[in-house]
Amino acid sequence: MVSKYIGGAFGSGIRVWPHTVAAVLAAKHLKRPVKLVLGREQMFTSVGYRPYTVQKLAIGADRNGKLVAMVHEGTGQTSQYEEHLERTILATRALYACPNVVTKYRLLNLDVNTPTWMRGPGDATGMFALESALDELSYAAGIDPLELRLRNYAELDPERNLPWSAKSLRKCYETAADAFGWKNRAAQPGSMKNKGMLTGFGMASSLYGFHRHPSQAKAILNRDGTLVVQSATMDIGPGTGTAMTRIAAERLGISSSKVRFDLGSSDLPDAPGQNGSSTVPSVGSAVYAACESLKTKLLTLAGQMPGSPFQHVGAEQVLFKNGQMLLEKEAGTAISFSKILEHHNLQQVEAQEESRSGAERDRYSMYSFGCHFVEVQVNPFTGEVRVTRAVTCADVGKIINHKTARSQAIGGLVGGIGMALMEASVMDHRFGRYVTSDLATYHIPVHADIPQMDVFFIDEADQYVNAIGAKGLGEIAIVGVAAAVANAVFHATGKRIRELPITPDKLV
Amino acid sequence: MKAFQYLRPSKVQDAIRAVGSDPGARFIAGGTNLIDLMKRGIVSPDKLVDINHLPLKKISYQSGRLKIGALALNSEVAAHPAVLQKQPLLAQALHSGASGQLRNMATMGGNALQRTRCPYFYDTAFPCNKRKPGSGCAAVEGINRMHSIFGVEKANATQSCIAVHPSDMSVALAALDAEVIIQGQGGERRIAFTDLHRLPGNQPELDTTLERNELITGFEIPDNDFGMHAHYLKVRDRASFAFAIVSVAAALDVKEGKINAARLAMGGVAHKPWRLFEAERHLLGKPVSEALFRQAAALGMRDAVSFGQNDYKLRMAPNAVVQALLHAAAIE
Amino acid sequence: MTDKESLDRVDGPEKVAGTATYSAEYRFKNLAHAVLVTSTIAKGEITSMETRKAERAPGVLTVLTHLNAPEIPGNPKAVQPAGRAAVGTAFRLFHDRYIYFDGQPVALVVAETAEKAKYAASLIQVTYQTEKHATDFEANSRHAALPVNIQRSQNSPFKDYERGNPGAVVQAEVKIEATYTIPTQHHQPLEPHATIAVWEGDDKLTVYDKNQVSNLHRETSRRHLN
Known part of the structure; x- marks a missing residue:
């Protein structure tokens, strides 16, 4: 199985869908190579979707805004032949300190194809409801929406009653609110105006569970000093190869230009699928382990060289830097990796490792956290909503590569704006058939819909999740965005839209 | 997609003859709509007569009239100094249509003649009077968020069509009292732009008043005093x-x-x-x-x-x- | 870390220069092109399939349907030998006459070119006996139920959950209660899903496929080939 480059997937590639089976069947039948490309209209019924979901929320608080109870019931649609489950109601148990919580999850079997995971599966859905409801509560209680969240900050995981492995959500709120200028918000909905447009500020929290799966990676150091790292992981767009190159280069102390990372083929060492924000935590950990193992081998080989200063030296005393290893406390000990391989007449040295999580999962509750702040302008005459600013801050542990991480955060915001304002697959139920069957009728944001976006990361290693301290970012980037937009629309107009997407017809 | 013959005449009369002599033939210019229609099986021409080589691309201003060839590209017209100076409304409308890439392909004539974007028209599994006369209008009691509020009788709607004409350019040309220049086998005729498109009535399959073998060769807009207003x-x-x-x-x-x-x-x-x-x-x-x-x-x-x-x-x-x-x- | 200290995307140059090869872009001699024909009803049974015109159309290599496709080893075994699949049965391609959703694959046309395959696909006529379908969430919401999967599971996180006093919301000083709806939304990546399956002999198949899980796809293909 080869899949070296992927032009986006967002969850649509997590299962093996019938069209792939059909192509394989035809190739077997004809004994010829067979190509099958889905038409855009077939993309609506062939590769899953985010399921239609209805959620009821009841939230009670005391007059100071301290949460008393939350009841969250979510029902999603699925097919008649499979039950697709997603995390819709789970965040409600963990996000806020609240003593009394009830959640219920139901499915409705319909004559439709089976849904699947779509970016932020379940959580993006559930947090639209929860964070809209918190916003409604803030107006009912007369408390600033951000202040309401701070008053209910969960210092421990209220569901499992465990400490968080790390949580800097408070710092996320402060960072994003400052950058956004949240303090300039007028409390009264509909009271901020700009050249005839209604301005609205909205915010929402986000969280996403930490996922780490068993992963393997192999690191091969060549005599010319180049490193090849391999794992059967994928890159649907976040820049997997870039992050892994960075981890390997840092571990081995070589320039990233000397590293090649191979992915996207099932012939490579086993890796989990690219989903659930698990790639960097899982595969990154395996790359880390394989590189560490390779360093141990190199040290042993160096130690076997005549007169080597590396004999009987512990790995912790050795520095790996600029393609060389050296003893920190002894000058003149540096020896290049190439020399070591040359001496032993080796073309390459390799190490393969498997990495998986351990007992830390039982001692700590592990989540990524974050928040989004959004400004919208609503045209009071036409009902058109434009997002004019967005600021996001995420606490996802250590950032492996800022530039690609930032792109991922921006991508999540863009997806969230689409979810909030335009994306809807519409079916004519008399026929049971979608009328949205192309990109002219299924709208996703275009450049003109996307404003200045500022992305911040706390960038602190989570010391309990794995050796690299990274928690994964892809999913949380979209979680909560739709609520932040809907909350901003309410602030601008005084109209609470509880049914996405927020199209002009609902506001005019 | 059905196999088709492809012709590329260089004279207007040759193109008109080629379409006039073959009921399965269609003109193609930018193709930004026709190719979609062919892919979805809405139209399946036997013959495509490519008119891109006809001399119909000129934009000029003469004796109080802005003259625009039917094959002038939407992007060229929107940026043309004479258009910006004399008819800024048209430039605005063109700019608000489609995307940069499409405006670089789409012609003026093609833009005016684009078909409706009603989803029922684009999917052969649905009934649609415009695509298949007599099959009914699925939109009347269906998904009609984008549909007509004018020019259709409610009582008669299911036998007719509530789809909308999708062009922005057409709206500006209608407002600006533009004229359409039409070439047929018998010669040239001119009509008001507002008479080019028709209401659906009992023949929703017909979008315009053009005959099958007629070709729009250009548009003319008379001067006005609207200026920047x-x-x-x-x-x-x-x-x-x-x-x-x-x-x-x-x-x-x-x-x-x-x-x-x-x-x-x-x-x-x-x-x-x-x-x-x-x-x-x-x-x-x-x-x-x-x-x-x-x-x-x-x-x-x-x-x-x-x-x-x-x-x-x-x-x-x-x-x-x-x-x-x-x-x-x-x-x- | 900042953007400045970051590594540029390692595959950026290939992607920008157009030299990155996506799943549908691998070239092979003798490559055949397949097009799926999908159902136009949401529920019912196929009563007949007229495929002769398609089979005779220029360049067509084969037409596969539930009537002539070999049973796929990887299809889940039927819980009931006949009749509709029970909940929990992954979709079985070309397995039987039943239609479970609009857009369900009912035939595969393979031809020498994609255009020929697509044209031939348009010649296939499927006759259905339709049954009343339920696709409208709002109209059917009363049938929502606790999923069987959850009922059977010992420790599913999706089981009904309570902490504290479940009735506490009623007495709260400030209360809100609301219903939120999100519609069906589709991923719609720019690159459509595509597969090239290359038969390389009885014990080797290479599948170039747009997906996110290489090993699952390897194992599934193996199962489907037996």
Whole structure:
């Protein structure tokens, strides 16, 4: 199985869908190579979707805004032949300190194809409801929406009653609110105006569970000093190869230009699928382990060289830097990796490792956290909503590569704006058939819909999740965005839209 | 896609003859709509007559008329100095249509002749009177959020068609009293742009009044005194690259605070670009004011109907008319 | 870390220069092109399939349907030998006459070119006996139920959950209660899903496929080939 480059997937590639089976069947039948490309209209019924979901929320608080109870019931649609489950109601148990919580999850079997995971599966859905409801509560209680969240900050995981492995959500709120200028918000909905447009500020929290799966990676150091790292992981767009190159280069102390990372083929060492924000935590950990193992081998080989200063030296005393290893406390000990391989007449040295999580999962509750702040302008005459600013801050542990991480955060915001304002697959139920069957009728944001976006990361290693301290970012980037937009629309107009997407017809 | 023959004539009469002599033949210019229709099996021509090599690309201004060849590209026209100077409303409308890539391919003639974007028309599994006469209009009791509020009788709608003409350019040309130059086998004829598209009536399969073997060769727009008092307002589901929910082309000639001439046309509301003649007349001779614009908008809405999901257009459309007029009059 | 200290995307140059090879872009001699024909009803049974015109169309290599496709080893075994699949049965391609959703694959046309395959696909006529379908969430919401999967599971996180006093919300000083709806939304990546399956002999198949899980796809293909 080869899949070296992927032009986006967002969850649509997590299962093996019938069209792939059909192509394989035809190739077997004809004994010829067979190509099958889905038409855009077939993309609506062939590769899953985010399921239609209805959620009821009841939230009670005391007059100071301290949460008393939350009841969250979510029902999603699925097919008649499979039950697709997603995390819709789970965040409600963990996000806020609240003593009394009830959640219920139901499915409705319909004559439709089976849904699947779509970016932020379940959580993006559930947090639209929860964070809209918190916003409604803030107006009912007369408390600033951000202040309401701070008053209910969960210092421990209220569901499992465990400490968080790390949580800097408070710092996320402060960072994003400052950058956004949240303090300039007028409390009264509909009271901020700009050249005839209604301005609205909205915010929402986000969280996403930490996922780490068993992963393997192999690191091969060549005599010319180049490193090849391999794992059967994928890159649907976040820049997997870039992050892994960075981890390997840092571990081995070589320039990233000397590293090649191979992915996207099932012939490579086993890796989990690219989903659930698990790639960097899982595969990154395996790359880390394989590189560490390779360093141990190199040290042993160096130690076997005549007169080597590396004999009987512990790995912790050795520095790996600029393609060389050296003893920190002894000058003149540096020896290049190439020399070591040359001496032993080796073309390459390799190490393969498997990495998986351990007992830390039982001692700590592990989540990524974050928040989004959004400004919208609503045209009071036409009902058109434009997002004019967005600021996001995420606490996802250590950032492996800022530039690609930032792109991922921006991508999540863009997806969230689409979810909030335009994306809807519409079916004519008399026929049971979608009328949205192309990109002219299924709208996703275009450049003109996307404003200045500022992305911040706390960038602190989570010391309990794995050796690299990274928690994964892809999913949380979209979680909560739709609520932040809907909350901003309410602030601008005084109209609470509880049914996405927020199209002009609902506001005019 | 069905196999087809492909011709590339260099003379207008050759192209017209090639289509006239073969009922399965179609003209193709930019192809930005026809290729989609062929891929979805909506039309399956036996022969494509590529007209891109015909000498119909010229844009010029002569003796009080802006002349635009049918094959001039949307992007060229929108940026042409004569258009920007004489008919800025047309440039605005062109710029608000489609995307940069499409405007670089789409021609003026093709833009006017694009088919509706009604989803029922684009999917052969649904009934659609426009695609398959007599099969019914699925939109009347279906998904009709984007559909017509003008030019269709409610009682007769399921036998007719409530799809809308999708072009922005057409709305501006309708407002600007443009003329269409049409070449047939027998010679040339000219019609008002407002007579190019038709209402669906009992023949919703016909979008226009063109005969099968006729070819639009150009458009002419006579001078007017609107100057910069013209505005194209487009309401849409996203900021760009989306068809109008409702659009308004408004042009005013204001002299000493009084309206000397007015043009109002709407898009996204009918089977053709919809001129608001009565509203235009109401504005004549009166001083510019928001209240006046509201009256005009209300007059313009008198015959509007709606079909459920597009009820909101009855609120949105008059608001859009008022806003477009305010912009055109430069009153904020 | 900042953007400045970051590594540029390692595959950026290939992607920007157009030299990155996506799943549908691998070239092979003798490559055949397949097009799926999908159902136009949401529920019912196929009563007949007229495929002769398609089979005779220029360049067509084969037409596969539930009537002539070999049973796929990887299809889940039927819980009931006949009749509709029970909940929990992954979709079985070309397995039987039943239609479970609109857009369900009912035939595969393979031809020498994609255009020929697509044209031939348009010649296939499927006759259905339709049954009343339920696709409208709002109209059917009363049938929502606790999923069987959850009922059977010992420790599913999706089981009904309570902490504290479940009735506490009623007495709260400030209360809100609301219903939120999100519609069906589709991923719609720019690159459509595509597969090239290359038969390389009885014990080797290479599949170039747009997906996110290489090993699952390897194992599934193996199962489907037996």
